[in-house]
Amino acid sequence: MTNVVAVVGGRAAAFELGVVCQAFGLDRSDDTAGLPSYDFAVCSPDPGPVMTTSGFPIQVDHGLDRIAEADLITVPAWPEMDRAAPPLLLESLRGAAGRGARVLSVCTGAFLLAESGLLDGRRATTHWQFTDRLAERYPEVKVDSDVLYVEDGPVITSAGAAAGIDACLHLVRQEHGAATANALARRMVMPAHRSGGQAQFIEMPMPTPAAEDGLSDLIDWMQANLDQPLTVDALASRAAMSPRTFARRFKAATGTTAHRWLLDQRLQLAEELLERTDLTVDAVAGRAGFGSADTLRHHFAARRGVGPATHRRTFRSA
Structure with a gap:
């Protein structure tokens, strides 16, 4: 193009x-x-x-x-x-x-x-x-x-x-x-991928996490620790909130659930690793927080329509 x-x-x-x-x-x-x-x-x-x-x-x-x-x-x-x-x-x-x-x-x-x-x-x-x-x-x-x-x-x-x-x-x-x-x-000072759909904008705009939400620093930390087992309970504890309060505030601040946000971020990281490194699919799965190559293949195929190896062959830089 x-x-x-x-x-x-x-x-x-x-x-x-x-x-x-x-x-x-x-x-x-x-x-x-x-x-x-x-x-x-x-x-x-x-x-x-x-x-x-x-x-x-x-x-x-x-x-x-x-x-x-x-x-x-x-x-x-x-x-x-x-x-x-x-x-x-x-x-x-x-x-x-x-x-x-x-x-x-x-x-x-x-x-x-x-x-x-x-x-x-x-x-x-x-x-x-x-x-x-x-x-x-x-x-x-x-x-x-x-x-x-x-x-x-x-x-x-x-x-x-x-x-x-x-x-x-x-x-x-x-x-x-x-x-x-x-x-x-x-x-362009834009997220590379936004989760959710435009339905979230019909009744109220999606706010940007602010420091007073108690989530801005946490989201930065999540981004830097995608390879860790980040459960909702553990994230809520880190944010000093109950799991229910954390889930509600996270969705209000980002327009999606913590699980969906993590999956999107991990898939994006996996794409970059597949395209820019020689890491094996197993290693990419571990680095991106999927645990196993089979789990990565499952989510990659469900969201992207192809497997990790096919994506690498298609987009890998010379």
């Missing part, structure tokens, strides 16, 4: 476009972390000045012919979701997917993909405010309102703007491996 384009219409969603630009649109050819650079452009059915939803214009120099060159077509939200899209744009999206390009939408960008027919029969998501509308308007789409992003074939759809970052990091991980995705996440 070397060529990326962002598609905007009569109006552009400034923040969502910025998300895509941050992930794929910066020249990182001289980056000491070895982050990838892409041939990136913004295109529109009507090139020229395009007004953003924030009230300032941007200059778009490329037309829809730019889509025909791209390996990845991104739709960073689609503010005009209640208006019919230009037929040539819909045709261009279908043509790109037909030749094997990948397509990624952020937030309401899913409405444009649904209108083009690319989501027919596929799982997809959008911002929780609009999932019911998407399902009602396009009954052929299998709308999943609980996820931050979902990949179905060559199409990735994501929820609100921040979930677009999650989706972009997921794609970078697939294309370049865990180490590159983690380095990019650190550069």
Whole structure:
């Protein structure tokens, strides 16, 4: 994946476009972390000045012919979701997917993909405010309102703007491996992987653990001791809480359970070790806190769809 384009219409969603630009649109050819650079452009059915939803214009120099060159077509939200899209744009999206390009939408960008027919029969998501509308308007789409992003074939759809970052990091991980995705996440001051789904944001936002929660230091300690047998009772004792209080506060602070958080962190560590070291699968399992290679294989296959050895062959750097 070397060529990326962002598609905007009569109006552009400034923040969502910025998300895509941050992930794929910066020249990182001289980056000491070895982050990838892409041939990136913004295109529109009507090139020229395009007004953003924030009230300032941007200059778009490329037309829809730019889509025909791209390996990845991104739709960073689609503010005009209640208006019919230009037929040539819909045709261009279908043509790109037909030749094997990948397509990624952020937030309401899913409405444009649904209108083009690319989501027919596929799982997809959008911002929780609009999932019911998407399902009602396009009954052929299998709308999943609980996820931050979902990949179905060559199409990735994501929820609100921040979930677009999650989706972009997921794609970078697939294309370049865990180490590159983690380095990019650190550069963006983002977690490389967020657990849970967007349902946690409907009633209240997910707070960041604060020092007064009694969990911030503990979570840092957990991150540094993933190879240890970290039970809920032991963690609760370390946090000077009852197991029930600890479980409640941990979920409130992170949006997930301690068990799920540990599993995600251990899988992420295992990915990095498989890609960057010569450790055996048994040694990786021990270092990442799974205890045995069989346990690692079970969780790796359940979450990633492949075994550790296959992942290593796919993503191992030369």
